[in-house]
Amino acid sequence: MDEIDERIIKLTQNGIPIKRSPFADISIELGISEKEIIKRLEKMKQEEIIRRFGASIGHRDIGILANAMCVWNVADEMTDEVGTIMASFSEVTHCYERPRVPGWDYNLFTMVHSYTKEECYEIAAKISKATDIKDYKLLFSDREFKKTGVRL
Amino acid sequence: MILLDDTDKKILNTIQFDFPLETEPFQKLGEQLGISENEVIKRLERLQNERAVRKIGPIINRKGIGGTSTLVAATVPEDKVDEVAAYINEYHEVSHNYHRPGKFNIWFTISAPSRRRIDNILEELRERTGLEFIDLPTKKLFKIGVKFNIW
Numbered sequence: 001m002d003e004i005d006e007r008i009i010k011l012t013q014n015g016i017p018i019k020r021s022p023f024a025d026i027s028i029e030l031g032i033s034e035k036e037i038i039k040r041l042e043k044m045k046q047e048e049i050i051r052r053f054g055a056s057i058g059h060r061d062i063g064i065l066a067n068a069m070c071v072w073n074v075a076d077e078m079t080d081e082v083g084t085i086m087a088s089f090s091e092v093t094h095c096y097e098r099p100r101v102p103g104w105d106y107n108l109f110t111m112v113h114s115y116t117k118e119e120c121y122e123i124a125a126k127i128s129k130a131t132d133i134k135d136y137k138l139l140f141s142d143r144e145f146k147k148t149g150v151r152l
Numbered sequence: 153m154i155l156l157d158d159t160d161k162k163i164l165n166t167i168q169f170d171f172p173l174e175t176e177p178f179q180k181l182g183e184q185l186g187i188s189e190n191e192v193i194k195r196l197e198r199l200q201n202e203r204a205v206r207k208i209g210p211i212i213n214r215k216g217i218g219g220t221s222t223l224v225a226a227t228v229p230e231d232k233v234d235e236v237a238a239y240i241n242e243y244h245e246v247s248h249n250y251h252r253p254g255k256f257n258i259w260f261t262i263s264a265p266s267r268r269r270i271d272n273i274l275e276e277l278r279e280r281t282g283l284e285f286i287d288l289p290t291k292k293l294f295k296i297g298v299k300f301n302i303w
Binding site: 001009012013014015016018019020021022023034035038041042044045047048049050051052053054055056057058061062063064067069079080083084086087092093094095096097098099101103104107109137139140141142143144145146147148149150151152 | 153154156164167168169170171173174175176177178179189193196197200202203204205206207208209210211212213214216217221223225237238240241244246247248249250251252253254256259260263286287288289290291292293294295296297302
């Protein structure tokens with residue numbers, strides 16, 4: 001990633017304009033062609049500097065109001081196996097292993113988003129059955145203070 | 153809350169993961185969906201104004217550019233939640249921040265170029281708020297691929 005790549009990210013990370021040639025202004029600013037910008041974005045995708053180029057959805061604004069962080073207490077020697085099973089559920093958008101700390105015993109985290117809380121509970125019950133992990137909780141977000149995504 | 157028709161939903165389902173990376177992406181999108189470029193633009197403007205679409209841009213991989221991230225939680229008295237959330241939001245390294253009722257009621261993620269920067273932010277927040285934070289850095293990533301199936 002060179003300096004131009006970095007500037008491309010900085011100039012697009014807040015969103016490209018919704019117009020016929022959304023990269024035209026950046027092209028002028030950077031003094032490179034629109035095609036070159038596309039080529040560089042593609043390359044950064046291949047190099048996994050960017051995960052994808054696309055839309056971030058305001059899920060709450062379209063009615064996906066039930067957003068659960070499911071936390072699971074999984075024996076340390078089982079986390080790889082269990083994490084892989086959890087990640088295989090299409091309803092799970094994120095799955096992470098994190099450390100336990102004093103006052104917090106849950107070490108696997110899965111995010112589940114749906115239209116209703118009941119659906120989230122059903123999905124968690126399905127995951128619990130598939131993994132035989134019984135110690136778990138769903139933490140629903142009821143307010144969003146910030147959701148900018150990762151920024152350079 | 154915004155009402156979506158079938159075409160809106162098709163657009164939203166397509167542009168999350170299959171946004172055409174081209175110099176005239178909305179024309180291409182129109183071709184794919186069988187509507188005109190103008191129609192795509194008109195609908196996307198509405199979707200963005202109503203916040204159904206937050207932005208169209210790169211989703212950055214913090215690890216891919218050299219960096220690290222963590223999930224942090226705190227127990228905050230309910231009458232202080234707004235104030236504390238505002239402090240937390242000031243850091244541009246904070247990418248997400250939510251209220252979740254429970255013993256720990258504020259949950260946020262920090263993504264930074266170095267672990268040291270994360271430690272500095274947490275130290276400053278401790279000083280400014282007098283609160284304790286639990287710091288849960290990623291040990292292993294099994295999946296990340298937020299796609300909302302809109303139906």
